[in-house]
Amino acid sequence: MPPRPHRPGRRPIDPVILEQGDTVGTSWRHRHQDLRLNTIRWLSGLPGLRIPGRAGRWVARDDYIDYLERFTRHARLHVRCGVQARRIDPVAGGWQVTTDAGHYRGRHVIVATGHDRVPRVPDWPGRAGFQRPIRHVATLRRAADLAGARVLLVGAGNSGVEIAGHLVDAGVRQLWMSMRTPPTILPRQPYGVPLRPLTLPLRLVPEPIRDRLTRAVAHHAFGDLRAHGLPAPRQGPFERMRTAGVTIAIDQGFVGHLTAGRLRVVTVVDHLDGPDVVLRDGTRLRPDVVLAATGYDPGLTDLVGHLGVLDRDGRPSRDAGGHRPTTGLWFIGYRPAIEGSLRRFPIEARRIARAIGNGSRDADPSLTE
Template structure:
């Protein structure tokens, strides 16, 4: 079936909702496509313990902030509830079960195809997310491993791993939190690190570190921000090399500008220092009962959880933009002059928080759409 719409939004996560809310406020027509069955679909599948890492004050959608009755760091189910109430307020009705297979330019229009429908639009706003596709590396011998092997995207809670030895591969925010939860009930918890990692406290002096980032980003040049960022990190985290964690040669703030999000620690480091979590080297290969690391040591584990991140991989359904995407399959601009009417939201990692960035950048996109039409 063919549909014609002025503005087509792909994805009903926070980016898609932000754009839809702004368009609704301006009485502009739009349609939302969502491959899942819910608003904020990805958050239905994340691990149960997940909370926002950013202050609720800076994590809300346009025009309707998160209520002040919510905790500072909002838990997963409350985030979902807030997004659903946002959608209800604006009477947003995404077409669910519509996974986009192709977006292409034809004349002055964009043609978006799913398995069942075709959508013709003047504008397409791609909001499929920074974390669209789980990244699952492969190691030699992996197929011989007899234990449980899963990506963190399918991890729910620690219950299935009680009294078992578990290796978490990767120490991003998800890996650090999963390891923290496992260390409370598992028989042994281990983290495999391939490279140095920046770790900062989620709270500084009783206040979210995001607030400091917003202030410093507004008043300091990059070089001064980096110096202060490194100083605060050293004062609050100390030297963790004795525990197998090495710090990169760039500050946490500089890492964010490179797309490398630091770990916002909520207790994992203390568990590592206490010996409840052991840090190991990178995996060289799997064995039938565990893994061998690059330093030659071996570890037998009942389960391996791959906290190895995600990729956006927009080139899979918008082939013509593939040459402009970075190694994660993300664009570096909100729009490009060579593709009029094609917009991207939710693919950057601002120093001051992804959700705050979505709110600010959604305004730029909608203002550009309205101004172009005028």
């Protein structure tokens, strides 16, 4: 393969990328087939190659996978598939990554395994004897697989609100939605304009004002949903993102189904009892399946937990997240953003690449076996 061209005055960095899956974009291939990005196409691409216009404004899962494959070829990335990283340790001159395919060493290591790597399902009392299947939304490949079923969907974050709309569209027999914390739901295109770009200027104003503005947009778009069983959120979206790491929910049909009575909001799950789910208010439901949209863990403890770089939630701490120039250990993609994570990834990547290039001009930052 010929060397990758680079701009004059810039030092090329040719990293080795370790991919646990069998091919590029494995995590995207495991997502449900109804998925479409809720960030607009031109804010979802990677540097140097745009997502083609034929993918539409809201890119479908398979089109995004195709884009990732083309980007890998375009950028001539050195990806080693089928290699799972187990542990990262400091060694003389840099770091050692222990994998199931041997050891790799490098002056710099960038951890980019994603904030949603390990699905999280609550350990409800009575779960061991529960007589119905419990699945995380991450395992659902097609909403149509649950057509005709009575479904209890637990969790009202962005993934829960999104999949609820798909489930009703797919023809589930009954859909209950159990929520602990009511979400802030915003339209994907308020006033016909894509939402995510509109949030960028809000970064310049104080958080309370941002929260008031977004609440006003939500109320103007959907009105008061309390009459339909959806309480008003107790926190503004920016405050909740800062304190809990939970971003807004984007409406893709959910609100219309809710107001039409095609789904029902219920309170939190208290315990499981044989074939029944018992809610906190004593209500008993008998679903065919419980679908958990209850979030993810980053799964970083085994990899870097011994290095003192994680916070109490198992995510890179503020002191470590993305900026460790003195040690050469970097993290990317672990901080949520109202404007969408796909826009932030290239920004974080450029910062890390610039810091590596400026601070280590005499060192080879790539991994070697």
